[in-house]
Amino acid sequence: MAVTVTLLLGLFAPFALLLWAYHDARGRAAREPDGVWFIHAQRSQWTLLAGLVGWPLLSGPHTRGLLTFLSVPHDVPYGPLAAAVIIVPPALLLALSGWLTEDLARRVRGIEIPPAESARNAVLRAAPFIAPVVGLPWAFEVWRQGGTLTGLLLACVALAICLLALRVSGARTNMTPHAVSSGPLRHRVFVLAARARVQLKQLYVVPLSRIRMANAFAVQGDRVILTDYLLEHLDRDEVDAVLAHEMAHLKLGHPRLLGLAML
Numbered sequence: 001m002a003v004t005v006t007l008l009l010g011l012f013a014p015f016a017l018l019l020w021a022y023h024d025a026r027g028r029a030a031r032e033p034d035g036v037w038f039i040h041a042q043r044s045q046w047t048l049l050a051g052l053v054g055w056p057l058l059s060g061p062h063t064r065g066l067l068t069f070l071s072v073p074h075d076v077p078y079g080p081l082a083a084a085v086i087i088v089p090p091a092l093l094l095a096l097s098g099w100l101t102e103d104l105a106r107r108v109r110g111i112e113i114p115p116a117e118s119a120r121n122a123v124l125r126a127a128p129f130i131a132p133v134v135g136l137p138w139a140f141e142v143w144r145q146g147g148t149l150t151g152l153l154l155a156c157v158a159l160a161i162c163l164l165a166l167r168v169s170g171a172r173t174n175m176t177p178h179a180v181s182s183g184p185l186r187h188r189v190f191v192l193a194a195r196a197r198v199q200l201k202q203l204y205v206v207p208l209s210r211i212r213m214a215n216a217f218a219v220q221g222d223r224v225i226l227t228d229y230l231l232e233h234l235d236r237d238e239v240d241a242v243l244a245h246e247m248a249h250l251k252l253g254h255p256r257l258l259g260l261a262m263l
Helices: 002-031 036-069 078-108 115-144 148-173 184-196 228-233 236-251 254-262
Strands: 202-206 216-219 223-227
Touching (some): 002 036, 002 078, 036 078, 078 115, 115 148, 184 202, 184 236, 216 254, 228 236
Antiparallel strands (some): 216 223
């Protein structure tokens, strides 16, 4: 009974909610396109958060029961399979969320990411989670049984897959921030920082015109990041308002608090 409830609430429910949100958004887009994107983004974020937190909490105490339910032989190493049971579903949920979101953004907002690339991006989102969390326990199990060299090789492969997926994902989206070292924008943001008594260290612009993302981020290290799409579509006063908002985040220490919460 516990395994059934775990599967229904922790596994099937988040996937079903994501698919429902996607189909509902497509239906709304045909009738009332304004606001569809934001409604879908909010629903997806809450569903994804529930799945990423809920599944490990629900599946952890019932991992052995889930493996029995899946008819996994008892002589198979428990550690790697337990790690897979706990981490693979949330990773797949993350991949599905990104794939559906990009598809809807292509239909509603006209982003320049073709379906095939969205599918590749979905795989690249899941790989950095699955490879180390499953590969490292497997490597430890091999090492524990005397295969020191093989275990080390497996660990290196798992980490290499993780790093390669992150690198390829970043290269595909071209999300490398560029430091703004001079110009009126840099001057204005440092004036705002001085007025807010924030020790701003650097301003960056990240190229996201291709995916049409107008956003800004205050990050650890007293830095602020803007997207080029935001700069292209907001006037000077609007950009200054966004920058002032990010100064408030830095002044209140929100990036540090967010980092602690993530940890």
